[in-house]
Amino acid sequence: MKSRADVVIIGGGVNGCSLAYNLVKKGLDDVVVVEKNYLSSGATGACGAGIRQQWSTRENASLAIQSVKIFEQLSRELNQDIEFRQGGYLIAVHDEKEMKQAEKNVSMQRSLGLKVDILKPEEITDIVPILDVHGMKAIGATFCPTDGHANPFRTTFAYADAARNLGAEINTHTMGVNLKASKKTIQGVITDKGTIRTNIVVNAAGIDSKTIAEMVQVKLPLTPFRKEIMATERLQPLFEAMVISFRDGIYFSQQKEGQIVGGIPIPEEKGGYKTMPTFSFLQHMSQTLTRYAPLLKHVNLLRHWTGFYDVTPDARPILGEVKEIKGFIQCNGFSGHGFMISPMVSRLLTNLIVEGETSDVLESLALKRFKGKNIEKELSVVG
Numbered sequence: 001m002k003s004r005a006d007v008v009i010i011g012g013g014v015n016g017c018s019l020a021y022n023l024v025k026k027g028l029d030d031v032v033v034v035e036k037n038y039l040s041s042g043a044t045g046a047c048g049a050g051i052r053q054q055w056s057t058r059e060n061a062s063l064a065i066q067s068v069k070i071f072e073q074l075s076r077e078l079n080q081d082i083e084f085r086q087g088g089y090l091i092a093v094h095d096e097k098e099m100k101q102a103e104k105n106v107s108m109q110r111s112l113g114l115k116v117d118i119l120k121p122e123e124i125t126d127i128v129p130i131l132d133v134h135g136m137k138a139i140g141a142t143f144c145p146t147d148g149h150a151n152p153f154r155t156t157f158a159y160a161d162a163a164r165n166l167g168a169e170i171n172t173h174t175m176g177v178n179l180k181a182s183k184k185t186i187q188g189v190i191t192d193k194g195t196i197r198t199n200i201v202v203n204a205a206g207i208d209s210k211t212i213a214e215m216v217q218v219k220l221p222l223t224p225f226r227k228e229i230m231a232t233e234r235l236q237p238l239f240e241a242m243v244i245s246f247r248d249g250i251y252f253s254q255q256k257e258g259q260i261v262g263g264i265p266i267p268e269e270k271g272g273y274k275t276m277p278t279f280s281f282l283q284h285m286s287q288t289l290t291r292y293a294p295l296l297k298h299v300n301l302l303r304h305w306t307g308f309y310d311v312t313p314d315a316r317p318i319l320g321e322v323k324e325i326k327g328f329i330q331c332n333g334f335s336g337h338g339f340m341i342s343p344m345v346s347r348l349l350t351n352l353i354v355e356g357e358t359s360d361v362l363e364s365l366a367l368k369r370f371k372g373k374n375i376e377k378e379l380s381v382v383g
């Protein structure tokens with residue numbers, strides 16, 4: 001392992017690996033990633049990997065729109081198939097209040113150039129034929145055909161391989177145990193395999209980012225939300241879009257291989273670090289899923305697992321350098337949507353690190369926003 005680096009990234013999820021790739025691509029020689037387990041062992045490997053541009057806040061929508069443009073050519077760029085496909089996202093709207101918000105969202109999204117439609121109830125089954133519009137209690141939906149999905153493991157490994165090929169050093173089973181700082185400036189990372197001197201550390205440690213920041217007395221407002229997600233047996237191709245409801249909290253899509261993969265908030269508890277999946281999730285998920293799509297009543301569930309969202313008070317990520325410690329850069333707080341925006345987040349952070357160039361999006365997502373009073377909350381999230 002190198003003992004000196006231009007940048008050390010803590011965390012080998014999709015964000016750490018995509019950032020490593022973009023940094024070496026931009027010409028940095030010594031980029032080191034330390035990952036305490038294996039690549040994608042955190043939220044990335046547990047995620048639904050949906051890619052949606054339909055957000056209520058401008059920053060999330062524009063990060064996702066720009067990321068989709070990158071996803072569209074990423075397999076070619078990284079020379080590996082990340083299984084990106086665009087079947088769209090259909091977001092159910094259940095009442096007039098939700099419809100008002102949907103219209104506001106769509107208008108903002110269209111102002112960013114996104115093609116997105118508001119569907120009447122009878123148009124919903126044109127997109128996803130297996131839905132029971134009455135059962136799901138929808139008065140309409142929004143639909144964006146260019147939303148989609150990619151394989152989170154393939155994406156992370158493709159970024160990591162491309163980063164290594166360009167000279168990055170990626171150390172798995174290597175834990176960042178402390179940070180060194182002096183005169184409010186980062187000096188290095190102490191790992192369980194030795195110390196790496198550096199003036200730039202990126203905190204991309206998912207739910208552990210809060211602990212990493214505490215090593216230099218920086219407080220991050222991150223809360224872990226426990227999530228469960230399941231996969232069914234393989235079925236014939238039935239539909240292409242991801243279906244989602246903010247009110248019911250359900251989301252599901254059919255994978256390329258035929259399984260339905262989806263999740264819903266756990267009824268009784270969502271806090272804490274317990275990794276054991278619950279039976280009540282399975283009951284709640286299957287009841288809601290078959291209310292939406294009765295055809296799935298006789299389908300077998302094969303597997304279900306737990307993962308964690310790193311949630312901020314406004315459900316938007318924390319990005320960029322903190323003003324308390326020079327060279328300490330945040331890339332966390334993704335609040336359940338950090339896979340889909342990783343391509344653009346890593347480009348923006350690369351511009352910041354290599355060129356010192358900031359942007360409106362980075363400025364509005366800096367940690368310091370939580371000191372202000374008027375924080376705009378992202379509303380288009382499942383609980």
Ligand SMILES: Cc1cc2nc3c(=O)[nH]c(=O)nc-3n(C[C@H](O)[C@H](O)[C@H](O)COP(=O)(O)OP(=O)(O)OC[C@H]3O[C@@H](n4cnc5c(N)ncnc54)[C@H](O)[C@@H]3O)c2cc1C
Nearest residue numbers: 011013015036042043044047048050176206307338339340
């Ligand atoms: C059930 C579920 C469904 C989701 N669905 C979607 C979705 O459909 N679309 C979407 O965009 N997002 C989704 N997400 C969110 C998405 O998975 C995350 O936002 C994203 O993967 C975060 O990536 P990351 O690289 O920032 O963090 P992570 O993938 O969590 O990576 C952080 C890494 O840091 C490592 N680490 C921690 N501490 C240390 C240390 N001290 N030293 C070294 N390494 C350390 C961890 O082992 C981990 O591998 C979902 C999440 C879950 C749990």
